[in-house]
Amino acid sequence: MGMNILITGASKGLGFSTVSEALKGGHHVIAGVRNLQQSHEQFEAMRQEHPGQLELIQLDVNVESEIIAAKNAVERRWGTVDVLINNAGILIARDKKLEQLDMAEVERSMMTNLYGPMKMVKHFLPLLRRSERPCIINISSEAGCFTAAYGRDYPYALSKSALSFFSAQLRKELAPQGFAVYNVHPGWIRTPMGGEQAPGDPGDTAIGLLNLAERKVVPAQESWMITHKGEPMPY
Template structure:
């Protein structure tokens, strides 16, 4: 019966760090999880760590052909998607600032961190629209808040600022379809990106995203959250 069907969640960049912690948290809540990575082998290795039904799949969010192929593949396996978590991203700003960064690096970071999530929502909209409780969570950063922009982290800050703006616009555009869209700051987390000195574990970084995907009130929409609280964009 439809009412007993497990909910499904897709997490981009779900093979490590915060993405894997989100996948583990949702699997523990009974969700069927789809883990994507730019490497199928990495996605499969991550899937093996979860003691539940997991679909590992290769996906590059900067490549529309890759996104479209994944949609076509998954449409043969699933009839709806309940949660889309846009977690994949890059942080390439070491040793540069807003005065030295190249157009090429700005392009590549914006493409991965902001345009990728927009295209994911567009491509998966038919599957999301079939869910009675569809939720989209964009994993952003405090660096994407206006008050925390840093000239020393130029492409990452601008891409997350754009992602937060896209969150507002996607929530507006999808409101009539009953699809909730929010962005989340996971905090400074011990990952390959965050480094070993970060104060938060991946599980702590994943908590708000998991909550937004599952139990958060649906009237929280088009917002930016940290530690389950709405904060300023």
């Protein structure tokens, strides 16, 4: 039986690939996009191939009022969410050394990459609790691991490190209540963020995320971070 899967940052990259794979798996997908008024032609073929399975929703994770409105709309129409995939993220100020860094860019990164997932869980947790097998997947990065620190990308790396700790806190609280909570390094994949030179296919990562959500793959809960295949990573 298909699940209700909510994906943030769904209009491109890994989010878009995950929407596609989830629809193929027979799931109902709620795709969060930053501007619902824009044309989203990339979804049209999916709608035709999987009628009634895909819903787009206005959802900028930086705007808490939009998250609240989305939660209320989802609750009215579907009542529950089985899987929340916090995928929306930004990578900015890549060419800035620490001495040149504008702290506003750090704040923007924290707002999207950390506070966004926090607000999503805050408001959607009541709907996740109604699921028989609730799952939260936070898309983090090895850039936020102590063992992988590389001395640049300060805004991105710090925000992803904080997201990893938030994921660990969630797991401690929610795993005893039947939740699966995963902090996932998606790999270096060909997306607008990863670039065309990346070796990985976002479709492969998307399949891995769904295997986790469907509990086909059950990694060790104590792992700080896992790959999309469920393999534990050093932190």
